[in-house]
Amino acid sequence: MYRQSLPPIPDSIESVAVWARGIAQAERPNLAGDAERVARALMSAALRRAKRGELIYTRIDVTHDSLRIEVHDPGGCDHAGGFETAELSSVTTSFGASGDHSGHRTWVILREHWEARHDLQK
Numbered sequence: 001m002y003r004q005s006l007p008p009i010p011d012s013i014e015s016v017a018v019w020a021r022g023i024a025q026a027e028r029p030n031l032a033g034d035a036e037r038v039a040r041a042l043m044s045a046a047l048r049r050a051k052r053g054e055l056i057y058t059r060i061d062v063t064h065d066s067l068r069i070e071v072h073d074p075g076g077c078d079h080a081g082g083f084e085t086a087e088l089s090s091v092t093t094s095f096g097a098s099g100d101h102s103g104h105r106t107w108v109i110l111r112e113h114w115e116a117r118h119d120l121q122k
Contacts, residue, residue, distance in 0.1 A: 002060040006043075008050035008073070016058050018045045020069060027062045029111045035067055038108045042071040049075025049104055055073075066093065070107040075099075 002023050006012040020039035024032040037117040039058070046056045050073040093111040097104065 001062075003058065004080060005055040005057050006097070008047050008054060008056055009050065012056065013040055013043045015049065016071075020060060023060050023062075024067060028065075028067055028112060030109075030112050031067050034110050035069060038069050039071075040050070042069065042106050042108065045106065046071045046073035046075070046104070049073050057099070066109055066111040068109050070105060072103055072105045074103040077115070079082065 002019075003018070004019060006015060017036045017040040021032050021036035024035035028035075032104055043056065043058070054074045057068045057070075057072045059072075063069075093109045095106070095108040096108040099105070
């Protein structure tokens with residue numbers, strides 16, 4: 001498990017994207033580009049909810065074939081949001097979001113896809 005916390009400033013978007021890509025490159029290289037894109041989108045949404053002086057927490061969990069990227073911000077429920085995960089649904093296995101008095105949490109699972117290989121040689 002990898003964790004970091006960042007301030008709600010625009011530079012944090014690039015920081016979390018580079019961080020996620022680096023972890024993916026080391027752990028699941030086939031997912032590096034998607035991990036960067038997902039992290040960037042989730043952090044962008046978190047910045048809209050967080051206030052100055054608060055921290056945004058990011059976490060990446062690695063399994064044998066996937067990465068789970070989570071962003072938690074203290075901004076609470078987001079009634080207008082959700083497009084960040086809908087936009088990314090084409091590259092994710094699953095995603096979700098929740099919010100309450102403790103903040104807003106969004107997570108995405110990226111899974112390596114193994115294409116079926118069929119030899120047609122006789």
